[in-house]
Amino acid sequence: METVDEALNKAQVAFLAYKNFSGRKKATFLRAIADEIEAMGKELVETAMRETNLPEARIVNERGRTTGHCRMFADLVEEGSWVDARVDTALPNRMPAPKPDMRKMLVPIGPVVVFGAANFPLAYSTAGGDTISALAAGCPVIVKAHPAHLETSKLVAGAIEKAASKTGMPSAVFQHVHGHGFEIGQALVKHPFTKAVGFTGSLAGGKALFDLANQRTEPIPVFAELSSINPVILLPDSLSRDSAKTASMLAASITLGVGQFCTNPGLIIAIENEALQNFISVLSIEIQKALPGTMLHQGIADNYAKRLAIALEQKGVKVEAQSITRGDTTQGAPFIASVSADAFLKNSTLSEEVFGPFSLIIKCKDINELYAVVVKGHGQLTSTLIGDETEIAKHKALLNVLVEKAGRLVINGVPTGVEVCPAQMHGGPYPATTDSRFTAVGADAIKRFARPVAFQNFPEALLPDELITENPLGIWRMVNGEFKK
């Protein structure tokens, strides 16, 4: 497609300049993006509210998170140690052969295409974590606007463009394209100048882009966040003491934001006994009290209704509780159901994501069946274990398996609420994401858009600043095997 080809040609030209900009210079750009987003004030908040049905407090909070990650990545690249620099100096007299001078650092991978998420119009969209971490790495970004919040996307794109212009960036360091249908997205992923893709959305959509990227003459990495049902395991002894408190905590997590989070707890796994009955009773009351909420857009509401109906008609599934429904098809009503572990294990449909305020309780006969459910589970963003320390210590074998199934393990908490911090891991084995080796949230997200290059026998004057012997940037480096600044 002509526009796509033009956009990537411009991005490649921008790349050859932008990739060499210092961390300090890129930081001024990223901070200016945050400033410009804030400068739009109410206009942005109201546009996003109108397009997504999300309440003001949530949008304001999400804006704070977005400007927060702009400034976090600005700090990260200004400081500069993220490039993982390694310096091995020459040993010209080594026998039998001299050791050459070798130095290595991460360099940006090239133009990146980002598909924004429907459920985070700001924090995972046009100026979301993918865009900002790619820009921080030194990669130009082309955002394919999400059609569900196109006006919001245009406003944010305008802010990024203004920031780029004010801070002297190449004009095509950021480009915004939109249009319905799959053609534009496919053309963006297939273009030879595209070197990586960020995507958050459906399993079918993300997998299609992943396949397309791998079928290119030059395959490229796709960081797609696809599908996660975030199991929560309730250990029996602890549940008998804390069933009411646990139920309240989980009800809040299930219904948060009308269940429209990738970390929504969609599966609760426990042993069938009196404590579980108490838990279900309290959870049912909370779910009945919860109100339905308007979902992000009609497509998501319809999909929730469809997926929920499919789950509920599976063999052995019993509705435990639902909130009132108002006959409004744009709304999602909280819902919980239960099924025996035996029926669950026989039916892979019940492991599929129902995106919305729904959770399925798996009733296990005993601890062995609970283990069987956990072992059979596929990749997740998170797995949660609820139980006191003594009881969890008895089930280290369970933890041992859970580590293989998710990118983040939570003890006595809820999976929703993804902290932005260096230790965050947002990504997990397939189908949670297409590359479990990288996080989409937190400082390490920048690593997705970089690759290492070694410089052998370079004169000092030709080395990137990060690798010059005297360390003019004062970054952390591994020098002849020792970490030092």
Next chain:
Amino acid sequence: METVDEALNKAQVAFLAYKNFSGRKKATFLRAIADEIEAMGKELVETAMRETNLPEARIVNERGRTTGHCRMFADLVEEGSWVDARVDTALPNRMPAPKPDMRKMLVPIGPVVVFGAANFPLAYSTAGGDTISALAAGCPVIVKAHPAHLETSKLVAGAIEKAASKTGMPSAVFQHVHGHGFEIGQALVKHPFTKAVGFTGSLAGGKALFDLANQRTEPIPVFAELSSINPVILLPDSLSRDSAKTASMLAASITLGVGQFCTNPGLIIAIENEALQNFISVLSIEIQKALPGTMLHQGIADNYAKRLAIALEQKGVKVEAQSITRGDTTQGAPFIASVSADAFLKNSTLSEEVFGPFSLIIKCKDINELYAVVVKGHGQLTSTLIGDETEIAKHKALLNVLVEKAGRLVINGVPTGVEVCPAQMHGGPYPATTDSRFTAVGADAIKRFARPVAFQNFPEALLPDELITENPLGIWRMVNGEFKK
């Protein structure tokens, strides 16, 4: 296939134990592998010589490299900082929401399948860099023996098994399978318990495994080293001063080991002038003086003959020099040819690898045409620039493009000779490798077989040792944003 299924089931059982072994314990295993390899003495050397036609000095050298990387990875995991630990402590009173305790480290990815390389019977084969870095990470390994050096592979496998037994490893921490045809290899890559693949070999073979891995229900990473022609660019002013010295240096690199290195310089790019004529004259004399050598096996020798013939029959290609040939089809004779940049740019066949002691000289009309040849080039393991510092400094734009084309840039050296050190990057944009974000040589090769997991709100007693607050292992960690020990 039954054997494959059995092997992977055993590997998965071994994994659930082995992954939790301490770095110290894994180190005893890796060092024992080195000891057992050395203990085989002449038997291993002679078997490898017989199967590969490589001379004794080379095999002894390669054995040293193999035991060297066993001990290097032992040191690495014993020290322990490779897990990239991050600790972000809780802020329970933070407003508007408390910050949870979050910690992160790399954990092993699962059972790894390794296909050894024909051209390195020891260092990139059964106990090669892929196997040893995967074992170091905590992953069981299944090696598919290379049929061209099966006896060598069996001997090394025996050494690894003995080492595993002596140091108390699970028996299936390492398994050795062999057999002709593609079925076993395909079944190994497709098995659900396989979590990563290491491969060194042909573009067609590696790409087939890469595609297979991506078509699985759960796609898995493939680290395949495929094809690289390692361009060497001769800058004109410097060449006019140093043409004879440069020619001798390159002749040695082209003919080293009968050209059977993935870093063999297959392309020499220069501006057509008197200096280049002098260079070609000296290089021709060196090539004529060089003797043909017996190649690794008949298949490689036949392939060299075939690929060379294809290259030489392309339009505009002129033979510049060849060594004597002896009419022995197992031998590879050094060969150089030249072609105009114009003809080269029009013919993609000339960019394909000719695995053996062959190099093609691209004669450019001027510096603009030289740039055009570089810009058009695809991904490589290495790119080399020959010229003095002043002249290179005038061509920073060339360096700026070269960084995008290769994993390692060499100035005034040759691409052959891959130093094993922390700053090494052996891997490059496709088709050099299938994942340019990881190296196959040096300490960072371990990162290919690991993925990060975050531990949220874990009691100290349930944390892995690497993440315990008091840092009992004394490793480097990022704690609340600061690197410390």
